[in-house]
Amino acid sequence: MSNKSVKRGRRSAKRKKPAYKRNYSCGKKLSEAIHKALDQHYGSDNHFNTRATHKRRASVFVHYCKRCGMNDARRIDREFILQFGAYIKARLNGDYEWPDGDVDEQISVAYAHNAISTVNTVMRAFRGDGQLKVSARELLGVCRQSVRSKEIQADVLDTKHAVDLAIAAGFVRGAAVILMARAWGMRVRECVIQDLDRMKREIEATGEVTILEGCKGGRRSKDRTIKANAFRMEALNYAIEVRPKGSRNLLSETDTVKSFLRTEINPCRQFLLLSGIPHFMELRAGFAQDIYEEVMGGPSPLKAPIRDKVMDRLAREEVARQLGHNRVSVASSYVGGTRNAA
Incomplete structure (x- = not known):
């Protein structure tokens, strides 16, 4: 019998996978x-x-x-x-x-x-x-209320006390983040991955720094420049001193941002609380208040009524720029509202 005459069995039809799951x-x-x-x-x-x-x-x-x-x-x-x-x-x-x-x-x-x-x-x-x-x-049917009414609890002395507690407990890089957040007004992620060498070079060349790495939601902008002063240089120099060898930022070769937050940042939250600072965002609010009072030449709305509407607007614009928002309305969540304006 030839091979051609042999009838072969029918293969079972494969089930087609659905186009969606x-x-x-x-x-x-x-x-x-x-x-x-x-x-x-x-x-x-x-x-x-x-x-x-x-x-x-x-x-x-x-x-x-x-x-x-x-x-x-x-x-x-x-x-x-x-x-x-x-x-x-x-x-x-x-x-x-x-x-x-x-x-x-x-x-x-x-x-x-x-x-x-x-x-x-x-x-x-x-x-x-x-x-x-x-x-x-x-x-x-209601708007989100984001106007701060409570006074900021993150002055420089309290910040340095939290830093001392963190260093004593062995969290030297976490201490650097605390100091950088208060001095430069950066978010935690920005502090962690900011190029410290670039910051140092920019200060030597222009006296100010551009915040570029780690910006939230794609808000990276070369307009976000901050002038250096003694406190900010102290924070930067300390961060450079405690960073891992060979690294441009606070991360080591084996670190990820996620692991750094877990091992360094989370343990440091207790030191903030012990120093009277509720959370890391409060450090950024303290920076914002410093900028506002520097431009305004007087206290923030959280401390006293606003006397000059024009200067208040200029101060809020500067706060928004240096925080990386570029929206004046956001400044109210850091330094208070305008309801007390004369």
Whole structure:
């Protein structure tokens, strides 16, 4: 019998894989899928703090989705997001009680705005577009209040006390971050990865420094220049002294920003509290107040009523520039509002 006459069995047809998968192919569990989508959206090696913040805030949305039986991000539409907005708005007025008796606690206006902002970011990360974006202001009916009213608790003496405690405990690089944040008004990440050699060269050439590395949200700008003074030089020289050998910044060859925050920065938070400073952001606020009072030639609005509206505006513009925001309105969250203006 020839080979041609032999009938061969039919191969079983392979099942075709679906063109799409649950949660936009980012994972079966919604919480895990959100984390993966954010990592893909921002890049797993970039925007560490931004990704961490959104992942933390997304837990509110995941909780709501579970309570509503929503387990697939592909099914989330504008109507569902509007329902989430109504739920968040209800929590502004008091505790929210579910039909089964479970209670979600009341939240602040700022937290509500942040929760909706995170949902917008998450859905953009999943879909790759902004079709489901909603306005937190329109949904909630209230604006976020970001005008500071409490006096700043981060003077130079308290800062140096926190630095001494950190050094005594062996966290010399964490101490450098504390000092740099108060002296130069930088965020923690900016302090950690700022090119210290470049800063030194710029000071020797021009007497001022440009804050470039680690800026939040792509706010890197050559306009953000800060003049050197004795305190700022003290902070810079100390950072150069304690940095790892061969490094241009405070990171060693084996460090990542994430590991540095865990091993050096987090332990130093207790030293801030022991020195009367609530958190690292307060150090930046102390710097902002120094800039305002230097331009104004008088106390900040947190200490006394504003006497000169023109100079107040100029001082706020300078604060916004040196902090890297370039928005005058943001200065109010650091140095206080304008309600006391004459």
